[in-house]
Amino acid sequence: MSWQQISCEKETRQAPAGLIRLGSPDQLDWEPYLGKVSCVYIDPPFYTGELFNFNQRVGEDGWKTGKRTLRLEAYSDRFETREAYLALIRMLAATARKLLSDAGALFVHVDTREDAHVRLLLDDMFNERNFVNQLIWAYQSGGRSLKHFSRKHDVIFFYRKTGKLHFDITHVPIPRDENRQNHMRRTVDENGRPCRTIRSGGKTYVYYDDDPVYPSDVWADVSHLQQKDPQRTGYDTQKPESLLRRVLLPVTEPGDIVADLCCGSGTTAVAAALTGRRFLVSDSGKPAVSVTRKRLVSQGIPFDLEAPCEKTPARASLRQFPGIAYIDVCLDDFAPLAPWPDGITGLDGVDQWSIGWLKDGVFLAQADAARTQKTPALARTLQMPLLSGAPAALITDILGNRYCFVWRE
Ligand SMILES: C[S@@+](CC[C@H](N)C(=O)[O-])C[C@H]1O[C@@H](n2cnc3c(N)ncnc32)[C@H](O)[C@@H]1O
Known part of the structure; x- marks a missing residue:
């Protein structure tokens, strides 16, 4: 009678909100999920030539003070050639296409280094008539250049799988930007309802103060994670949960499946679960799977996980x-x-x-x-x-x- 080490490939919990998987999408079996996913978000490496880290705190002391930390490699963003990089994007997008339902939506997050190449590739794979938006995520982060305009935005390409796209922007109302309406005339309508009006092209446009407002394709109101943000996991390139909510809410309903094929620290899984969606997330890196697991455990979100346990004794x-x-x-x-x-x-x-x-x-x-x-x-x-x-x-x-x-x- 003793405790014995065994190999185990799957863990599960009661009423899981989703599944975490370790592996590159081309090495995983997606058969059970084909055509069942409403939204795929992909935040791949950006072809920066850098190595990205995960700052793993160690022991009780490390977690209390942040002083005892191991800097582990999270993932490499080094590719021999642009073709090698685009081959990764092609593989990710091909998997996404198979997973998506006819009403489904794909979001691919890149920056201005490779956006043109990725756009052409996605146009080719999804058909340019299925291109919906080029979303600009404009953020304030540290570091300003004097040699050129500071690069402070990412690009998120939004494609639909077919013309049956499910899209409901009323899921993402935003506060009214008072500054942008200063040029409009403040008035009240015949019922005393406050509004602002503007004349353009011979027509008068009326905007009621209590009408909901929705985002355009430029998102400057979604803040980057600050250094001390409690969401921070120590995983480089972690995205804010608010960004993922903005992405997934308009194209899904509660109970729908949201997939992320490069889940990193698990932002998509958390955003999906906290908004009543199910998640299907994977990453080829062990640190990513481990951080995602911990994020879900610590928020009490039940999940399944597929990753082989170590066989070394x-x-x-x-x-x-x-x-x-x-x-x-x-x-x-x-x-x-x-x-x-x-x-x-x-x-x-x-x-x-x-x-x-x-x-x-x-x-x-x-x-x-x-x-x-x-x-x-x-x-x-x-x-x-x-x-x-x-x-x-x-x-x-x-x-x-x-x-x-x-x-x-
Ligand atoms: C920009 S990060 C994702 C960050 C994530 N959105 C977050 O909020 O934490 C890119 C991720 O892609 C993963 N990755 C790189 N190559 C991959 C591959 N072939 N298959 C799956 N994931 C891959 C990396 O391990 C890394 O976690």
Whole structure:
């Protein structure tokens, strides 16, 4: 009778709001989702030639003070040639096209380096008559150039799959911009309702003060994440949840599926779940899957996750205490075969862990612990109700590696 390390490919929870998957879209099987997705958002590498990082805080101290941090490579944005970069975009867009329903919408987020090339490619793949908008996300972020106008906007291409696009802009009302209406005449109509009027081309246009206002294709009202924003996960290139809400709300209804094939820190999954949509998100990087998982766990959003656990042997000191209706599992120590960098040892190397039941090779999660700024200390004992199956523990380390252990009688 002992805790034994096993390989497990899937974890699940009751009433999941969506699925997280590890892998490049061309290596994953999308068969069950083909034609079922209402919105695909893709925020791929931008062909910057840079390496992007994930700042992983370490241990209770690191989470309390932010001073003990490991700088891990999140993903590489280096491509040998433009053709190699565009091959990635083509693969992502081809997967998106297969996933989308006829009423579905695709959003591809790039910047001004490659936007022209990506636009031509998408026109070709989706047909230019299905191009809907070039959205400009204009933001204020640090750094100003004196050599040219500062580059302070991204481009998001919006395509429909077919002419049956579902689009309801009333899902995204915005506050009225008082400054933009200063040139209009303030008045009241015959019923005393305040409005502003303007004459143009021989016609008088009337805008009521209490009429809802909707965004145009230039979004200057969606703020970039500030340094101290509580949404920040430490994952470079993380986008704000408000941007994703603006993208997905007009093209989806509650219950619809929103996909993101380069999910990074999981912004799309959170935005979808918090607005009652389901999510289907994937990324080829372990740090991305690990951050996304933690974001969902810490917000109490149930999910399924598909990613293989490590097969290299690791040592976990686990103890279990069965009660009448519940069982407690205690994690005392953990060490992978290859040591972590910077002399990190023991539970300092553990970022998240969960307990649950193993059934037919699937981990049914029952209780979770994760280090966050709110909970810097990792709970060492977790409790779960007694169910049938074998008690199991799933440990995610600071590198995003996942290890599964099961109690074998
Ligand atoms: C700009 S980031 C996405 C950031 C994300 N929108 C967020 O809010 O955190 C791009 C992501 O693409 C992922 N990526 C790069 N190549 C990929 C591939 N072939 N398949 C899937 N994801 C890939 C990277 O791992 C990275 O997380």
